Amino acid sequence: MRLQFVLTEVLQGLRRNLTMVVSVVLVTFVSLTFVGSAALLQTQVDKLKGDWYDLVEVSVFLCPEGSTAPTCAAGEATQEQMDALREVIDTELGDVVAQVYVETKADAFEAFSERYPDGYQGTQLTEDDMQASFRLKLVDPEQYEVVADVLTGREGVEVVEDQRAIFQPLFLALNRASLLAAGLAGVMLLAAVLLITTTIRLSAMSRRRETGIMRLVGASNLFVQLPFLLEGAIAAVLGALLAAGGLWLGVKYFITDWLQESVNWVAYVTVGDVLRVAPLLIGIAVGLAVVSSVVTLNRYTRV
Amino acid sequence: MIRFENVSKVYARGARPALDDVTVDVARGEFVFLVGASGSGKSTFLRLVLREERPTAGRVYVAGRDLSTISSWKVPSLRRSIGVVFQDFRLLPNKTVYENVAFALQVIGRPRHTIKTTVPEVLEMVGLDGKEKRRPHELSGGEQQRVAIARAFVNRPQILLADEPTGNLDPTTSLGIMRLLDRINRTGTTVVMATHDDEIVNEMRKRVVELSTGVVVRDEAIGAYGERESILPQIGSTPVLDAPGRNQPQIRVSPEPADIEAERAAEAAAARAAEAVPHPASSQDPAYDVVQQVLAEHGRTRAGREG
Ligand SMILES: Nc1ncnc2c1ncn2[C@@H]1O[C@H](COP(=O)(O)OP(=O)(O)OP(=O)(O)O)[C@@H](O)[C@H]1O
Ligand SMILES: [Mg+2]
Numbered sequence: 001m002r003l004q005f006v007l008t009e010v011l012q013g014l015r016r017n018l019t020m021v022v023s024v025v026l027v028t029f030v031s032l033t034f035v036g037s038a039a040l041l042q043t044q045v046d047k048l049k050g051d052w053y054d055l056v057e058v059s060v061f062l063c064p065e066g067s068t069a070p071t072c073a074a075g076e077a078t079q080e081q082m083d084a085l086r087e088v089i090d091t092e093l094g095d096v097v098a099q100v101y102v103e104t105k106a107d108a109f110e111a112f113s114e115r116y117p118d119g120y121q122g123t124q125l126t127e128d129d130m131q132a133s134f135r136l137k138l139v140d141p142e143q144y145e146v147v148a149d150v151l152t153g154r155e156g157v158e159v160v161e162d163q164r165a166i167f168q169p170l171f172l173a174l175n176r177a178s179l180l181a182a183g184l185a186g187v188m189l190l191a192a193v194l195l196i197t198t199t200i201r202l203s204a205m206s207r208r209r210e211t212g213i214m215r216l217v218g219a220s221n222l223f224v225q226l227p228f229l230l231e232g233a234i235a236a237v238l239g240a241l242l243a244a245g246g247l248w249l250g251v252k253y254f255i256t257d258w259l260q261e262s263v264n265w266v267a268y269v270t271v272g273d274v275l276r277v278a279p280l281l282i283g284i285a286v287g288l289a290v291v292s293s294v295v296t297l298n299r300y301t302r303v
Numbered sequence: 304m305i306r307f308e309n310v311s312k313v314y315a316r317g318a319r320p321a322l323d324d325v326t327v328d329v330a331r332g333e334f335v336f337l338v339g340a341s342g343s344g345k346s347t348f349l350r351l352v353l354r355e356e357r358p359t360a361g362r363v364y365v366a367g368r369d370l371s372t373i374s375s376w377k378v379p380s381l382r383r384s385i386g387v388v389f390q391d392f393r394l395l396p397n398k399t400v401y402e403n404v405a406f407a408l409q410v411i412g413r414p415r416h417t418i419k420t421t422v423p424e425v426l427e428m429v430g431l432d433g434k435e436k437r438r439p440h441e442l443s444g445g446e447q448q449r450v451a452i453a454r455a456f457v458n459r460p461q462i463l464l465a466d467e468p469t470g471n472l473d474p475t476t477s478l479g480i481m482r483l484l485d486r487i488n489r490t491g492t493t494v495v496m497a498t499h500d501d502e503i504v505n506e507m508r509k510r511v512v513e514l515s516t517g518v519v520v521r522d523e524a525i526g527a528y529g530e531r532e533s534i535l536p537q538i539g540s541t542p543v544l545d546a547p548g549r550n551q552p553q554i555r556v557s558p559e560p561a562d563i564e565a566e567r568a569a570e571a572a573a574a575r576a577a578e579a580v581p582h583p584a585s586s587q588d589p590a591y592d593v594v595q596q597v598l599a600e601h602g603r604t605r606a607g608r609e610g
Contacts, residue, residue: 002409002412005409005410209393209395210395210406212393213393213395213406213407213410213454214410215379215382216353216382216387217382217383217407217410217411217454217455217458218378218379218380218381218382218383218384218385218411218458219379219410219411220376220379220411220412221376221379223410223411223412224410
């Protein structure tokens, strides 16, 4: 009885302020789409990091001929220097470095020729223009600093380079995009709160007569306020569902069906990730509605 | 049942107190008229009983509860033991008679089967049997007030408050409403009614409490409305008010046939109820006979006046 009665009241209320309800749905839809986008972008960044950091390594470039670096004063790195470095890596960095690969000048030239068969910017280079290096794969890619500290400044080492640095600009861009989305989401969420507050207030005022009688005959506060609360929550959840649906469509058609097909060596967010974000969006929607209802209703329908 | 102890009420923007050191005790089952000029504090009194307002000073006890210490989440339970009727009926225009009455039970979470049995019962009692499906705008004022009374009484409150329930009704229709309230009172419900209707007060011969600018100036066990001149000084004695129609062109006040019908139906329902009960209230209560007599007389004089 009670539940059915409350639901009838809610339906009536929704029908009565249909335009306001629609605007609440739309605003929550847009704002939660931004929230969802920010979350998905962050997921994408994590995925890329996970994928790419496995591939990247720390390069320890050895002194080539004619280097101006102070550690290279003795000229090209000698075999003794290389052995000493190997020793240091195996002992001092044993816990950090997972794998060591020595790239000789010959290896480097091979890789180079494969990549630029017609020479680099019009110049044909020779094996002597190449530089030998140690390629270190780290147990944890974030531990780069430790490696750099130990190896930088040793005899025969020209420079220690973290390949992750190559990806930094991309991650920076993605992070900024997700920050931007989050910022917009914040503004839109504020608009949503204000709109829900207004809607509930209008609804409460248009039903003054009912609530007045409810209070007179002794309906509990919760019973008087529940229909309004549910109205706001239903509208907001509808918006959240739309946002989840929109993100699902976007990811499915834009990423999975199109981007994945054309550039397939990158791990992208999937519809599964959207489904993981959806409960978060619905939770935010319910939270918004409850907060705005409690704030408004205490002022307008108090016993 | 209701006890006011040195109660004063000053509204936030009120210049003078709406109630000033009022002490009144209403016993269980009593019928009390609250009279006094406009602004004398009658509605304020009723609002304090409902705890829509809190007294500025003094204590209000209702049905054994001290309203000055009652916590706000207990107020709904207090109000479930009080029924209220107003001059403007306050029905929900988009609900039928049945739904209006049922609403009062629905919102306090009464189960469906209880509502199904209680609402028709109370509608029969107020004489609206067969009009369940009408909406308020399809009813006369008297019938609307009957719906409002049904709604106030459907949860069988211990107390019924009525704020000028006959204020919008013609005298004959008012009479029907008064018989209804009297019947409700005889079920043991305490009734407090604020009114300006001297005819009714004089005929009912119940306790009268008179307020004047927030002060109790009279409290009589079997009172009359009192001097119209002193209660409503700004109007004074006028032929129209004191004896409608005497020195004026005849104004025919013919009551709504529907109201008479409702009254008859209510009477019949009451009679049936009386038959079912071994000790009918009528023979137990001397006041009932007085009322019957007075009402009969009233009918005669009115008939004479109109004829
Ligand atoms: N909410 C309020 N705020 C300020 N003053 C009020 C308020 N309600 C009533 N008053 C004042 O309190 C006094 C008593 O008002 P109340 O409504 O109790 O009178 P009343 O006897 O019911 O009058 P009436 O017969 O016209 O209904 C009046 O002077 C009125 O102006
Ligand atoms: Mg009043």
